[in-house]
Structures are given as structure tokens and as C-alpha cells.
Amino acid sequence: MTLPPLNPALFHLDSDHLWLMHCSEGPVPRAVVRNIRAYLHKELWPWELKWKEDYLGVPEALRAEAARIVGGEASDITLTPSTSSGLVTVAQAMRWSRGDEVVVPLGEFPTNVWPWKALEARGVRFQEVPLWEGHRAGASAWDSTAPRAGEDVEARLLAGLSHATRVLAVSWVRFQDGLKLDIASLGAACRARGVHLVVDGIQGAGTLPVDLTGTSAFATGGHKGLLGPQGQGFLWTDPAFRKDLIPMGSWMSVEEGTAFDRASTDHHRAWLADGQRMEAGTLSIVACTGALESFRTVNEAGIPAIAAHIRLLQERFLEGLARNPAWAEEASRLRALLEAGRLGSILSLHHGGRGPAAMQELLMKGMRRGVYASVREGYLRVAFHGWHEPEDVERVVDWLE
Numbered sequence: 361m362t363l364p365p366l367n368p369a370l371f372h373l374d375s376d377h378l379w380l381m382h383c384s385e386g387p388v389p390r391a392v393v394r395n396i397r398a399y400l401h402k403e404l405w406p407w408e409l410k411w412k413e414d415y416l417g418v419p420e421a422l423r424a425e426a427a428r429i430v431g432g433e434a435s436d437i438t439l440t441p442s443t444s445s446g447l448v449t450v451a452q453a454m455r456w457s458r459g460d461e462v463v464v465p466l467g468e469f470p471t472n473v474w475p476w477k478a479l480e481a482r483g484v485r486f487q488e489v490p491l492w493e494g495h496r497a498g499a500s501a502w503d504s505t506a507p508r509a510g511e512d513v514e515a516r517l518l519a520g521l522s523h524a525t526r527v528l529a530v531s532w533v534r535f536q537d538g539l540k541l542d543i544a545s546l547g548a549a550c551r552a553r554g555v556h557l558v559v560d561g562i563q564g565a566g567t568l569p570v571d572l573t574g575t576s577a578f579a580t581g582g583h584k585g586l587l588g589p590q591g592q593g594f595l596w597t598d599p600a601f602r603k604d605l606i607p608m609g610s611w612m613s614v615e616e617g618t619a620f621d622r623a624s625t626d627h628h629r630a631w632l633a634d635g636q637r638m639e640a641g642t643l644s645i646v647a648c649t650g651a652l653e654s655f656r657t658v659n660e661a662g663i664p665a666i667a668a669h670i671r672l673l674q675e676r677f678l679e680g681l682a683r684n685p686a687w688a689e690e691a692s693r694l695r696a697l698l699e700a701g702r703l704g705s706i707l708s709l710h711h712g713g714r715g716p717a718a719m720q721e722l723l724m725k726g727m728r729r730g731v732y733a734s735v736r737e738g739y740l741r742v743a744f745h746g747w748h749e750p751e752d753v754e755r756v757v758d759w760l761e
């Protein structure tokens with residue numbers, strides 16, 4: 361196996377903490393801390409703060425790095441604190457009519473539920489579509505069957521659209537079962553039907569390349585696969601979709617908002633057409649400084665290289681898991697999903713009747729060995745990233761013995 365695309369020495373991780381939880385919280389590279397500290401020192405002496413370099417320059421550089429992550433243009437990036445704020449921005453800025461409908465897959469992370477449910481007051485219906493036979497969520501989530509290769513989940517979603525559907529909102533990679541949706545094919549089908557595809561991209565951003573042709577909006581936080589500090593994410597929007605969004609209405613979302621050579625009280629200004637149209641005002645330059653270093657680190661390693669590396673680790677892990685009679689069936693289900701291109705960086709092992717207490721015990725056993733994974737809605741999530749090495753995989757296999 362070749363060297364990991366992200367040098368493990370970039371991080372502050374040690375052998376007592378094999379971190380398989382970037383699907384919860386990614387580690388930031390050490391340089392993030394150094395850069396934030398340097399920036400905060402300038403805040404101690406505000407005369408050190410440079411308007412163009414810091415206040416405007418850092419967000420501008422961050423928009424450019426965010427655009428590289430999704431293969432897009434910096435002008436289509438809106439800086440947001442989180443995935444939620446990106447999705448809420450889109451939901452609140454669309455021009456709705458009573459009777460419009462939003463369709464989402466069953467079992468979405470709540471980020472992709474509440475922004476749409478909040479529109480019920482404006483007469484917008486919220487509709488969930490199960491993705492496979494036996495798919496359950498909510499109080500019966502642990503009774504759900506697990507997804508299998510060969511399920512045409514996109515076809516099920518499209519069959520769930522009606523003449524009233526304005527938005528299909530999906531997680532690119534699902535938080536509990538780890539299933540990856542085909543964003544390109546959904547985007548094309550949505551466009552053909554005049555429906556907007558809106559994507560919660562946080563569980564794929566930084567670990568998978570993406571094709572946003574056909575997508576109207578893509579929101580992500582920066583603190584998982586993108587390895588940023590909490591509180592800094594971004595929203596990408598398609599220009600044609602964005603032009604119909606009600607502008608944010610901040611002093612930063614109008615032309616020359618920050619040009620102090622023009623009277624600030626001159627309100628004869630157009631709304632910006634680029635992503636800043638949807639920005640909410642003064643940004644956290646602390647968070648932007650951190651995210652800039654993280655996103656650069658990911659882009660320099662290369663997302664295709666990170667994705668390929670994760671895939672090799674996953675194959676190796678599933679080979680080991682297949683030798684364990686207690687998990688062999690899960691290994692084969694996941695292997696088929698992997699080969700079908702249905703997985704991102706989360707390998708989600710279904711509990712298979714073990715139940716919450718046994719899964720919790722398994723996590724505890726892992727932690728006692730310095731292996732940190734997570735459980736969500738009946739799945740044990742093992743998430744590799746670009747810094748993990750084959751020896752790490754062996755430790756995970758041994759833990760599950």
C-alpha cells in the first residue's frame with residue numbers, strides 16, 4: 361500500500377487514540393491551531409489586523425478552497441457556519457406557494473428535516489420516502505433492515521415525487537447506514553422534472569469527489585471529513601437557482617457593502633449575484649482562518665487520492681471482517697455495497713439483532729483498546745480517512761474478534 365495521502369504527522373493523534381470518528385468530528389491539522397493563534401494575536405492588537413488581507417482576504421481564500429472541494433467556482437460559494445445554516449438559508453430564501461412539497465428520504469439526519477418542516481407554517485408539505493424494503497426510522501430505527509447492493513434507491517425517491525414537489529433534499533452519504541446516493545443521476549432526473557435537488561453533503565465532503573451538475577444547492581459543515589474546526593462550513597448554489605433566492609439582506613449581501621470610500625448610508629445598491637448574496641454579515645475570521653488551513657490540506661492531498669486510499673483500507677478491513685464468523689455476513693453485505701459504488705467513508709455494520717446495550721459494550725471494549733468508533737441508530741460506524749494506515753485496519757479487525 362502506498363503512503364497515506366495525508367501525512368499522519370500533520371495531526372496531533374497518538375496510538376492511544378485510533379480515531380475512526382471523523383463522521384462525528386474530524387481532527388484538525390496542527391497547523392490550524394497555529395494559524396488561529398496567530399490570528400487571535402492580531403485581535404489582541406487590532407492595529408495589526410489588515411482589512412484587505414485578513415477581514416476580506418481570508419474569506420475570499422476560503423471561498424476558493426471550498427470551490428475546489430466541490431469542483432466549482434468561488435463565486436458560487438456562500439460561507440456559512442454549518443450544514444444546518446446552509447440548508448436553512450436555502451429553505452427560507454426560496455419563494456414558496458401553499459401546497460408546494462419537499463421530499464426527503466426516510467431516516468435523514470435532522471439537519472435535512474427541520475429546515476423543511478419549518479416551512480409547514482407557509483403551507484409547504486414535508487414528505488419522507490423509504491429507500492428499501494424494511495427501511496424504518498424514528499422510534500423503530502433499530503428494527504430497520506440494512507440497505508443492500510442492487511436497491512435502486514434513486515428510483516424510489518423519484519417515484520416519490522409529485523406534481524407539487526419543488527425540492528428533493530437528500531444526504532449525499534447517510535449518517536447512520538453510510539449509504540451513498542448518486543447525486544449526479546438524481547440531479548439530472550430532478551432537472552428534467554423541474555425539481556431542485558438540495559444536498560446535505562457533510563458526510564462526503566473532503567473524502568469523495570462530487571459532480572454537482574444538476575444539483576441546485578449543496579451544504580456542508582467543515583468539521584467532519586473536511587477536518588476543520590467547528591462552526592465553519594459552506595453552501596454551494598447553482599447560479600440559476602441562486603438568482604431566484606430572496607437575498608440574505610445583510611450589509612454584506614449588497615454591492616460595495618464593504619467599500620468605505622462610498623457612503624455606507626447610500627442604500628442605492630443592487631443585491632450581489634454571487635454566493636455572498638446569501639452571506640449573513642461579518643464572518644468569524646477565527647473560524648475562517650482554521651477552515652482555510654484544513655480545506656487547503658485536503659485539497660493539496662487531493663480528494664480523489666483520499667477517496668482511493670479510504671477504499672483500499674475498507675477493502676482490507678472487510679477482508680479481515682469476513683474471517684470473523686460473527687460479522688462475516690455484514691462483511692459480505694458491505695463488500696457488495698462497496699463494489700456497487702454505494703459507500704462513502706463510513707462503513708456501517710448493522711447490529712443484526714445485537715441491540716443497543718451490546719453495541720455500547722462493543723464501543724467500550726474498543727475505547728479500552730484505544731479504538732474510537734461510534735454507533736448511530738443500530739449501526740456501528742467505522743470511518744477511515746486519508747491519514748489511516750494498514751496497521752490501523754488490523755487494530756479494528758482485532759477489536760471486533
Ligand SMILES: Cc1ncc(COP(=O)(O)O)c(C=O)c1O
Nearest residue numbers: 442443444469471531535562581
Ligand atoms: C448527514 C449529516 N448532516 C449534518 C450534520 C451536522 O450538521 P451541522 O453542520 O449543522 O452541525 C451531521 C452530523 O453531525 C450529519 O451526519
